[in-house]
Amino acid sequence: MNQNKNNLKNYQEQVLGKIKEIDDIKKEINYQSIIDILHNLNNDLKKLKEGHNSSLKKDLLNDQEIINFEKKIKKLEQKKAKNQAKFTNLNNKQKELFKIFNKNENVIIKNKREIAFISEEIYKLKDKLNFLNDLEKLVNDYKDSVAIENEKIKKLKEDLKAIPKNNQIKKYYIKEDIRKAKKQKLNLHKSKKFTSNYKNKIRKLQDKLKNYQDFKNKIKNENKFYQKLNQRIDNTLNTSIDKKVDDKYSFDVKNLNVWYDQKHALYDVDIKIPKNKIIAIIGPSGCGKSTFLRTLNRINDNIPKFRMHGKIIFDDEYDIYKLRSIYNHYKKIDLTDLRTKIGMIFQQPNPFPMSIRKNVAFSLKISGFKDRALTEKLVKKALKKANLWDEVKSNLKAIATSLSGGQQQRLCIARAIIQQPEVLLMDEPTSALDPKSSAAIENLILELKKNYTIIIVTHSMQQAQRVSDYTAFFYQGRLIEFARTEELFNNPKEQETKNYLKGKFG
Numbered sequence: 001m002n003q004n005k006n007n008l009k010n011y012q013e014q015v016l017g018k019i020k021e022i023d024d025i026k027k028e029i030n031y032q033s034i035i036d037i038l039h040n041l042n043n044d045l046k047k048l049k050e051g052h053n054s055s056l057k058k059d060l061l062n063d064q065e066i067i068n069f070e071k072k073i074k075k076l077e078q079k080k081a082k083n084q085a086k087f088t089n090l091n092n093k094q095k096e097l098f099k100i101f102n103k104n105e106n107v108i109i110k111n112k113r114e115i116a117f118i119s120e121e122i123y124k125l126k127d128k129l130n131f132l133n134d135l136e137k138l139v140n141d142y143k144d145s146v147a148i149e150n151e152k153i154k155k156l157k158e159d160l161k162a163i164p165k166n167n168q169i170k171k172y173y174i175k176e177d178i179r180k181a182k183k184q185k186l187n188l189h190k191s192k193k194f195t196s197n198y199k200n201k202i203r204k205l206q207d208k209l210k211n212y213q214d215f216k217n218k219i220k221n222e223n224k225f226y227q228k229l230n231q232r233i234d235n236t237l238n239t240s241i242d243k244k245v246d247d248k249y250s251f252d253v254k255n256l257n258v259w260y261d262q263k264h265a266l267y268d269v270d271i272k273i274p275k276n277k278i279i280a281i282i283g284p285s286g287c288g289k290s291t292f293l294r295t296l297n298r299i300n301d302n303i304p305k306f307r308m309h310g311k312i313i314f315d316d317e318y319d320i321y322k323l324r325s326i327y328n329h330y331k332k333i334d335l336t337d338l339r340t341k342i343g344m345i346f347q348q349p350n351p352f353p354m355s356i357r358k359n360v361a362f363s364l365k366i367s368g369f370k371d372r373a374l375t376e377k378l379v380k381k382a383l384k385k386a387n388l389w390d391e392v393k394s395n396l397k398a399i400a401t402s403l404s405g406g407q408q409q410r411l412c413i414a415r416a417i418i419q420q421p422e423v424l425l426m427d428e429p430t431s432a433l434d435p436k437s438s439a440a441i442e443n444l445i446l447e448l449k450k451n452y453t454i455i456i457v458t459h460s461m462q463q464a465q466r467v468s469d470y471t472a473f474f475y476q477g478r479l480i481e482f483a484r485t486e487e488l489f490n491n492p493k494e495q496e497t498k499n500y501l502k503g504k505f506g
C-alpha cells in the first residue's frame with residue numbers, strides 16, 4: 001500500500017512537472033498571440049527581403065544599410081525559428097498530456113467497475129456473515145444443552161444407585177434414559193463441532209470482508225487521485241490555443257439533416273443554443289420540432305431507420321454523435337453520461353409505478369449509489385427544486401401514480417434534476433395538464449433557468465412568449481427563424497414566420 005502510494009505520488013509529480021513545463025512555455029511565448037507573431041514575422045521578412053533585393057538592384061542603399069538589413073533579417077529569422085520551435089514543443093507536450101489524460105480516464109473507468117464488483121462481493125459476504133452469526137448463536141445454545149444433558153445423566157445415575165437390586169424393570173428404563181441422554185450428548189457434540197468449524201469460517205470471512213473493504217477504499221482513494229489529476233490536466237488543456245469560447249452554448253448544431261427511412265424530416269438546420277436560457281421551439285404539426293429535440297440527446301437513435309447527417313456540439317466541447325471532445329480526440333464521453341447531462345421531460349408525465357421517493361432516487365440507485373443518508377438529502381433537494389416538496393413531504397412512500405397530473409410532471413422534473421443535468425429537454429410538458437398545473441410548471445421552468453438550459457417544444461405561442469428567451473420557428477423540416485422571443489413575435493423577419501403568427505397555417 002505504501003509502495004503504491006509512493007508510486008502514485010511519483011506519478012503525480014511527473015504529471016505536474018509536465019503541466020508546469022506547458023505553463024512555462026505558454027508564458028514564454030505568449031501562446032495566445034503566437035500565431036499572430038509568426039504571421040507578422042513572416043510578413044516583415046518578406047518585405048525586408050523584397051526591399052533588400054530591389055534596393056540592391058536600384059543601388060539605393062549604401063553598404064552599411066545593406067549590412068543592417070541583413071542583420072535584421074537574420075535576427076528575425078532566428079526569432080521566428082525560436083518561437084516556432086517552442087510552439088512545436090508546446091504542441092507535442094500537449095499531445096503527451098492528452099495521452100496521459102486518456103490513460104488516467106481508462107484507469108478511472110476500470111476502477112469504477114472494480115468498485116462496483118467489490119461492493120457486490122461485500123454485500124454477499126455480509127449476507128453470509130449474518131447467516132453464520134445466527135449459527136454461532138446456536139452454538140452457544142448447544143453448549144447450554146450439553147450442560148443440561150450432563151446434569152440429567154448425573155441425576156439418572158444417582159437414581160439408578162438408589163433403586164433396589166430386584167427392581168429390574170425400573171433399572172432397565174433408567175438405563176434406557178441414560179443411553180438416550182448420552183446419545184443426545186453425542187449429537188450435541190457433533191453439532192458443536194460442526195458449528196465451531198463455522199466459527200473459523202466466520203473469522204476467515206471477517207478477515208476477507210475487511211480486506212475487501214480496505215481494497216475498496218484504496219481503489220476509491222486512487223480514483224480520487226486520478227480524478228484530481230485529470231482535472232488539473234483538463235484545466236491546462238482547456239486553456240490551449242484552439243479553445244477560446246467567449247459566449248457559452250449548450251448546443252452548436254451544424255448542418256443537421258435527419259431522415260426516417262425515406263422521409264427527410266429535418267433539412268440543413270444550423271442553430272446555436274445559448275447556455276442557461278429558455279428556448280422555445282414552435283411550428284405547425286409535423287414540422288420536425290420533436291425530431292429536432294430528440295436528436296439532441298440521441299434518443300432518436302432507438303428508432304429503426306433513423307439516420308442523421310451533420311454535427312451537434314454539446315457544451316462547447318463534445319461532438320455528441322462521435323462521443324468525443326472536438327479539441328482532444330482522446331477525450332471521450334459515454335452515451336449514458338451524456339444523457340445524464342441532457343435530461344428529458346415528455347408530454348405525458350411518466351412516473352414509474354413505485355413510491356415518490358423511489359422515483360426520484362431511481363437514477364442514483366441504478367448507478368450503484370448506496371449512501372442512504374445522502375440519497376435522502378438529494379431526494380429532498382430535487383423535490384424542493386421541482387416545487388413539489390411541500391406537497392409530498394409527509395407521504396414520500398405513496399405510490400407516484402396517485403399524484404395529480406401536474407404533480408406527476410413535477411416529479412418527473414425532480415427525477416431528471418437529481419442527476420444534475422445541464423440541459424432539460426421538454427416536449428410539450430404542459431399539453432396534458434389543466435391550466436393551473438400548467439401555470440405551476442411554467443413558473444418552475446422560469447426558476448430552473450438559473451441552473452439549466454431549457455429547450456421546450458410547445459404548441460402554444462402564448463406559452464412560448466411567457467417563458468422563453470429565444471424562439472426557433474420550424475416549418476416543413478427547416479429552421480426558418482431563430483431570434484429573441486420578443487423580436488420573433490413582434491418583428492419577424494421571414495414571410496413564413498409572419499404567416500404562421502397570423503394563423504395562416506398550423
Ligand SMILES: Nc1ncnc2c1ncn2[C@@H]1O[C@H](COP(=O)(O)OP(=O)(O)OP(=O)(O)O)[C@@H](O)[C@H]1O
Pocket residue numbers: 260263265283284285286287288289290291292303
Ligand atoms: N418514427 C418515425 N418514423 C417515420 N416518420 C416519422 C417518425 N417520427 C416522426 N416522423 C415524421 O417526421 C416528421 C416530423 O415529425 P415530428 O414529430 O418531429 O414533428 P412535430 O413538429 O414534433 O409534430 P407535432 O407537433 O405534431 O408533434 C413528420 O412528418 C412525421 O410524420
